[in-house]
Amino acid sequence: xxxxxxxxxxxxxxxxxxxxxxxxxxxxxxxxxxxxxxxxxxxxxxxxxxxxxxxxxxxxxxxxxxxxxxxxxxxxxxxxxxxxxxxxxxxxxxxxxxxxxxxxxxxxxxxxxxxxxxxxxxxxxxxxxxxxxxxxxxxxxxxxxxxxxxxxxxxxxxxxxxxxxxxxxxxxxxxxxxxxxxxxxxxxxxxxxxxxxxxxxxx
Numbered sequence: 155x156x157x158x159x160x161x162x163x164x165x166x167x168x169x170x171x172x173x174x175x176x177x178x179x180x181x182x183x184x185x186x187x188x189x190x191x192x193x194x195x196x197x198x199x200x201x202x203x204x205x206x207x208x209x210x211x212x213x214x215x216x217x218x219x220x221x222x223x224x225x226x227x228x229x230x231x232x233x234x235x236x237x238x239x240x241x242x243x244x245x246x247x248x249x250x251x252x253x254x255x256x257x258x259x260x261x262x263x264x265x266x267x268x269x270x271x272x273x274x275x276x277x278x279x280x281x282x283x284x285x286x287x288x289x290x291x292x293x294x295x296x297x298x299x300x301x302x303x304x305x306x307x308x309x310x311x312x313x314x315x316x317x318x319x320x321x322x323x324x325x326x327x328x329x330x331x332x333x334x335x336x337x338x339x340x341x342x343x344x345x346x347x348x349x350x351x352x353x354x355x356x357x
Contacts, residue, residue, distance in 0.1 A: 155297035158357040159288065160198060161312055161334040162221065162303045163350070165190035167213035170330065173252050177237070178245045180212040190331030191217040195224035197333060197353050198301055203227060207291065208303040209235040217331075218303040225301075234287025235304040241274025263310060263326040281311040288312060292338045309334050313346050320346030321355075 165187030169175045183191065194217070203225045208218035210231045218229040243255050258269045262277050270276030292298060306328040313323050313334065321335075328334075328350045335347035335355045348355035 156357070157292040157295075157297055157338040158201075158299045158347075159291065159336045159338065160201060160203075160299075160301045160354060161309050161336060162194050162198075162217065162301055163306055163309055163328055163330055163332050163334075164211075164213040164217040164303055165194075166330045169213070174247050176245045176247060177240070182212050183216045187213065187217070187330060188220065191220035193352070194331045194333060195221040199224065201301075201354050202299050203301055204295070204298055205230060205300040206303070207232045207235075207300055209237070209305065209308075211236060211305075214303045214305065218301070221301050221303065232287060232291065232302075234283045234290070235302065235308045237305045238280055238307045239271065239274040241271040243271055244274065259307070260326070262307065263328075265325060277307075277311065280307055281314055284308050284311040285315055288315070288336070288338065288344070289342060309350070312336060312344070313349060316344040316346040321349045323349050 165183045167183055167187055168181035171184055175181050198221060206218050206222040206227045206229045208214040208229055208231055222229040240255055243251050261269050267277040309328055332350035333354055334350050337345040337347050337357045347357050
């Protein structure tokens with residue numbers, strides 16, 4: 155039985171607005187981010203959600219809480235879908251280190267996966283943990299329909315796991331509050347139904 159996962163990028167956080175904030179401070183959603191979470195919850199209303207999962211980071215939890223409240227479901231933090239481990243660049247507030255982070259992220263989103271974070275993850279590591287996390291969710295309950303609130307790079311990694319012939323991935327485009335729809339068939343075959351949309355797609 156096929157499972158359908160709606161991957162939601164968290165709403166705008168204070169860290170998105172002020173990149174000088176330390177990632178380790180786990181910044182919350184902004185007012186705009188809460189509005190984005192509300193729109194995502196409304197879009198997911200017809201989906202018949204059975205579960206709402208999220209990464210453990212505050213911006214993902216706060217977004218998931220809005221979606222869970224609308225769906226009448228408790229949120230469930232899960233492993234494997236946190237932000238990228240940026241190693242030595244994780245908590246630096248130096249402008250040159252912030253620029254270095256964005257160079258790597260921009261390269262990944264453009265399709266260049268050759269770069270890695272010093273002392274942290276490369277894209278293959280992100281894809282590996284995302285695959286394990288997705289399979290754990292759908293194998294625990296085959297046929298599940300669930301929302302998963304996560305971050306732009308885990309969403310990009312999930313899309314890369316999908317077989318050819320699905321929705322078109324727009325390089326670099328993964329807005330806050332957007333919804334990416336995955337269909338998981340026969341346990342480990344992923345199909346990209348929709349990429350970073352404001353609505354849900356028929357699976």
